[in-house]
Amino acid sequence: MSEHIIKATGRNVEGKGASRRLRRAASIPAIVYGGAAAPQPIQLEHEKTWLASQNEWFYSSILSLDIDGKVQKVLLRDMQRHPFKQIIMHLDFQRVDENQALKAAVPLHFINEDKSPAGKSADVVVMHELNEVTVSCLPKDLPEFIEIDLAALKVGDIVHLSELKLPKGVEIPELKLGKEHDVAVVTAKHGREEAEAPAEGESADVPAAKVAKKDDEK
Incomplete structure (x- = not known):
């Protein structure tokens, strides 16, 4: 199994305003949770993360999340995208315990x-x-x-x-x-x-065209 490394940095400021400022600076607000440690707010560089997100492994593999030089094994659990722009709005990562299924x-x-x-x-x-x-x-x-x-x-x-x-x-x-x-x-x-195969709402025995013709004859 290949190792997939994703770079991130910790962040201390949370909230909608802080998240908007991060996005304007081409960064993605994210959270890491699970395991014995407390949830940790982080940020990722948008361009590199967007390129990684074009690969299948980003969604289904265990990722090595490098946060300020410390690596945690995680799975991507949620991604919020912009409705029509190619922008990742937020990411949720879950920590992985190597001894737990x-x-x-x-x-x-x-x-x-x-x-x-x-x-x-x-x-x-x-x-x-x-x-x-x-x-x-x-x-x-x-x-x-x-x-x-x-x-x-x-x-x-x-x-x-x-x-x-x-x-x-x-x-x-x-x-x-x-x-x-x-x-x-x-x-x-x-x-x-x-x-x-008959379409929904149509009879399997009587074609729709014949039904329409019968209605016209009434």
């Missing part, structure tokens, strides 16, 4: 779809029902992503949550809640099945 959302990477029987068929639609999954593990076991090999995927196949190949020490808590939580991750259907 954590829960985190991990991205799914789908490989070999184009080599599969379903992927090679022009009239088959392969749907990725999930793009990430929440796992539980010790920090040292947290994967940056989980790979799903679709090389053998055929039309009609469904890949369920329980079929994912997880790294050692990693589990999916949702699967402990019952069979109904073993949801589909990938499905492969004929394209015409998608097209023939």
Whole structure:
């Protein structure tokens, strides 16, 4: 697992006014919380943090947060963005205890779809029902992503949550809640099945055009 270092500095002044001044100075107000230590207000340089935020690992990996030369292991737990500008408004980081299991959302990477029987068929639609999954593990076991090999995927196949190949020490808590939580991750259907599915509010037996025609005849 790669080490991802994020630079930050501590800050003593809090409040909305202080946060606005930080943003005008191209910095991001943030907070670090969790563990035995008290919550700590910090600030990060916007440009470098924005570039880091364009990477998948920023959201799913354990980060080495360097605060004034002292490194803490953290997970990003919340990011507030500006509604339409490319500006990060605030970040929340949670401290990580290396001896305590954590829960985190991990991205799914789908490989070999184009080599599969379903992927090679022009009239088959392969749907990725999930793009990430929440796992539980010790920090040292947290994967940056989980790979799903679709090389053998055929039309009609469904890949369920329980079929994912997880790294050692990693589990999916949702699967402990019952069979109904073993949801589909990938499905492969004929394209015409998608097209023939009735839209919400329409009858599956009577086309909308015919219904309209009948109404006109009244």
